[in-house]
Amino acid sequence: METILTEYLVYILLPQVLHGLVWGMVIAFIALGLTIIFGLMDIVNFAHGEFYMLGAFFGYSISFVTNNFWISLALAAVAVGLLGVLIEVLMLRRLYGRDPIFHLLLTFGIGMIFREAALLIWGGETRRVDLPVSSTIEFLGMMYPVYRLAILVIGALVLIAIWYILAKTASGATIRAASQDRQMSWALGINVPRVYTLVFATGVALAGFAGCLMSPIYFVYPTMGIDVILRAFVVVIVGGMGSLLGALVASIMIGEIESLASLWISPTWAETLVFVALIITLVVKPSGLFGKAER
Amino acid sequence: MKYISLLVGCLMLVAALCPNQGVAKDGPIIIGNMADFTGTYAAMSKMQKDAVDMAVKEINEKGGLLGRKVKVIHEDTQTSPSIATRKIERLILEEKADILVAPVSSASTLAIMPIAKKYNKLLLVPMSQSVKVTGENRNKQTFRVCANPSITSKALVTWMTKNLGKKYYLLTVDYAWGRSTSKEYHKLLKKMGAEIVGETFFPLKTKDFAPYFGKIKAAKPDVLFITAGGNDAVSAVTQAKQYGLTKLMKICGDGSLVSSDVLPAMADAANGIITADYYCETLDTPEHNAWKKEYMKLAGAKPSKFSVSSYEAVMWAAQAIKKAGSLDTDKIIAAMEGSTYHGPQGVKTMDPEHHQTSLTVYMIRIDDGIQKIFAKTN
16 A cells, blocks of 8 residues: 555656646746736736747747757847847837736737747748757656756746845846836936836746747747747736736646646646636635735 | 719629629639648648649649639638638638638538538548548538548557557547547457556647656556647657656557658657558559659658648549539539549549548558558558
8 A cells, every 4th residue: 555655656746746846937937027027017918928939939040050059048038138128119118108908909919920920930830949958867766857857947046036136136126116116216316218128128038038948848839929828827817916926836836736637637627727726816816816905 | 974974883883793703714723722730730731731732733734624724722720620610611702712621620620511511512631530520420522531540440459459468548639539539449449358547638739748647657558549640749759758658668649640740850759659540651652652752842841641632632623523524512522422543542432421531551660760561451
């Protein structure tokens, strides 16, 4: 009896928990950018999934030149960030202070343009990226690909870095100040438009980073953004709009729910559980797990 | 003067309201090709397009059909039944398509079949494999040129149960095709005395199969039988190798699992997989070699079963139109039913009742990333 139980724990439950963590980490990357942009700029970025997609395509194309996945990963994130700067300076900036519906329409349109552009440039076929680390490790008789563990580690490092910048540095304080009171920050000499540009660029660069990081596992294709963005939105709402910790906790939670539930129920149903979690949150605590109550 | 301009105006209005039917009769014959160009099945849908283009080119070079040129219009059905139903109506009503080719997704094909029936248009099915297409949902207008799992399963199950063991785990895509394939294999495996130790239905477009592997390993099957195509197949097969499943059990699957549209992406992960299918890219006959050479010249890639059946679907319909001497759908249907067609793979016959093509089934093993035939049944 005992051996059956340990076998179940080690061979079935443990890998499943690990999958949930990796999956949650990916959603967290996307959701973090989304929630930072919303928290500071009050913009719901509907093109966020497309920045994720572009990150993957940029990484894919750049890797032909560099022949190194890790360099391409960094360059792809930077490229998506620069694109974010362009979008913010040329388009979003003109709409601040207007009805949120304008941001919605604009970002929705940008997303559509990016998708169609990707289809024109790279074509509809799915591209495959080789795993940069193809080895697997074995512990307790269970095999696990090293690359997925690397995603976990990289993810944790990036998250700690973001938290550190926001909470402990001067520029983090500037960002928090600008998000709390735009006009007062202006009056105190903070260059608010520049903060906005930087935050938007960082948020979408995170999504691009995630897209490229996941490309060896999830492929690269023009509609890949749509496949993940819904979950990212769910995470942002469950975690509380604008809350970083909330996004992180909700991501891991959603990742684990999906992963563990697929052990006992059909995976198709496991996917719907995510939305059950969303509905429960909206009914019980509409502001989300870590969200501030209605202003 | 005023009256004349009014009259001219009225005439112009009438002319604008009436579609130019006289012109349409001399214009090209339109083939409406629906394909899932974006999504999981993008690679095989590109093959569908290349093969249909090849057939149309060949027909036109030989002087067209009924003295008219043939033109193909491609529509992207995006692996979605709701989009497919919109596109087929567009093809019929706006493009005035004479013949229609169905996309790969069985769910989409089953959704558009009633529409083809409503407008009484010939619908060719070169790729969808759900048994229902030529089974309970069949209609007069729909003809299938590819196999369905009730054709391929017999050979494969007989061979598997004799050579690989009696314990099976089914990993199946969760929509019309997967459901109907699973049903077929459940029936046959039980008949051959095999045991099904577990089954997981995964959603179409699944990227990550790792969450299902723990359960599969714990069930300790002799054979993991995968029903998946396109990107799903690539993910399932490569990840099964990454997680060491190939060391513990044999992997088999319906033909689409390791067809030539996905083999290059799988690289060495596909080696050793066994499947049964109605086409094998390395089939060595003079007819097939000549066709393959021509196809590779046009498409720049190796053909798959999806290429051959898409090509054959159009050529077969062209043959029927010639025989009928008319574009009248009822006459074309009569010419299709019970007819034989001599294509790259040899002679095939169209069953007059179910509208299902009879096919030779090859047992295929993947060696060094290439399909090898090791047995053949009729």
